[in-house]
Amino acid sequence: FCSVSESEFSALLLIAGVCVAVDLTVNGGVGGTVELPSALGRLKVEDFDFLKWRFNGRIIAEMPSGQAKENLHAQFKGRLHPDFNLTVKELRLEDSGEYEREGMKEDGSQIPSYKIQLQVNESITSVWIQSEYTWDPENHTCAVRLVCSSSGGLRPSYTWRMRDQTGSSSRLHFYLSPAEGNVTITCTVANAVSQMSRNHTVRCIPTGDQTTGNTRAHIMMYAYIKI
Numbered sequence: 001f002c003s004v005s006e007s008e009f010s011a012l013l014l015i016a017g018v019c020v021a022v023d024l025t026v027n028g029g030v031g032g033t034v035e036l037p038s039a040l041g042r043l044k045v046e047d048f049d050f051l052k053w054r055f056n057g058r059i060i061a062e063m064p065s066g067q068a069k070e071n072l073h074a075q076f077k078g079r080l081h082p083d084f085n086l087t088v089k090e091l092r093l094e095d096s097g098e099y100e101r102e103g104m105k106e107d108g109s110q111i112p113s114y115k116i117q118l119q120v121n122e123s124i125t126s127v128w129i130q131s132e133y134t135w136d137p138e139n140h141t142c143a144v145r146l147v148c149s150s151s152g153g154l155r156p157s158y159t160w161r162m163r164d165q166t167g168s169s170s171r172l173h174f175y176l177s178p179a180e181g182n183v184t185i186t187c188t189v190a191n192a193v194s195q196m197s198r199n200h201t202v203r204c205i206p207t208g209d210q211t212t213g214n215t216r217a218h219i220m221m222y223a224y225i226k227i
């Protein structure tokens with residue numbers, strides 16, 4: 001059995017049978033920024049003698065009487081901003097781990113320590129749409145098949161939006177008539193730590209030999225790329 005902090009945020013992680021109690025779990029994306037709360041309640045800067053932050057047991061920041069020293073660990077060089085809270089910038093996968101805030105009050109009494117589990121996950125870095133169109137002269141429509149793909153992020157989920165319709169899949173199949181003009185489709189990819197969208201505008205333009213069966217349609221396609 002293990003003791004758990006009384007914080008509302010308490011979470012138990014069972015890792016290989018070892019019980020580890022953390023007060024808060026924070027998710028961050030590679031390249032992003034997180035602010036780890038000191039959770040000092042009503043205490044103010046002038047109420048404590050020092051604050052220390054540890055990463056997996058090693059001291060990474062010290063704040064004795066308002067003066068912050070942050071480069072105590074090469075991994076975090078230039079990426080920590082210890083203030084009241086600890087800000088970690090330009091997150092890397094290896095920043096995942098346990099952060100512990102320790103502290104002592106002006107009167108010499110210990111401030112209960114606070115543990116945060118940080119999980120840094122890959123952010124989605126790009127989204128693209130592959131398309132295939134077939135003109136059906138009998139129906140006088142284009143059959144449109146789109147596939148949305150992404151790179152970077154783990155376990156992405158896909159959402160389509162076209163006019164006022166939405167769908168959750170990486171594939172979209174629909175019919176478009178020339179009379180409908182330009183239609184903009186948005187694919188949004190999201191994972192635990194990031195989200196990215198891409199727009200495609202499609203238009204069905206009938207071409208080719210109208211007397212033979214299916215002819216590949218001539219489709220104007222405009223991609224608006226989010227940077």
Ligand SMILES: *[C@@H]1O[C@H](CO)[C@@H](O)[C@H](O)[C@H]1NC(C)=O
Binds near residue numbers: 037
């Ligand atoms: C520290 O973080 C807490 C919780 O996220 C927030 O409410 C508070 O405003 C932050 N304090 C400062 C000084 O940024």
Ligand SMILES: *[C@@H]1O[C@H](CO)[C@@H](O)[C@H](O)[C@H]1NC(C)=O
Binds near residue numbers: 096120121154155192
């Ligand atoms: C994020 O990374 C952690 C390891 O740091 C992993 O356990 C977790 O499953 C990942 N979450 C997602 C949503 O990929």
Ligand SMILES: *[C@@H]1O[C@H](CO)[C@@H](O)[C@H](O)[C@H]1NC(C)=O
Binds near residue numbers: 136139141175
């Ligand atoms: C003709 O178009 C309609 C939608 O406009 C579609 O439901 C139907 O399946 C199409 N028929 C063929 C043979 O492609």
Ligand SMILES: *[C@@H]1O[C@H](CO)[C@@H](O)[C@H](O)[C@H]1NC(C)=O
Binds near residue numbers: 181182203222
């Ligand atoms: C469709 O988009 C193209 C390219 O942006 C533009 O030239 C054309 O006028 C648009 N058509 C309509 C009906 O909006």
Ligand SMILES: *[C@@H]1O[C@H](CO)[C@@H](O)[C@H](O)[C@H]1NC(C)=O
Binds near residue numbers: 186197198199226
């Ligand atoms: C996609 O188009 C919508 C309007 O139809 C616009 O509000 C949005 O910003 C666009 N998104 C991107 C990623 O270009």
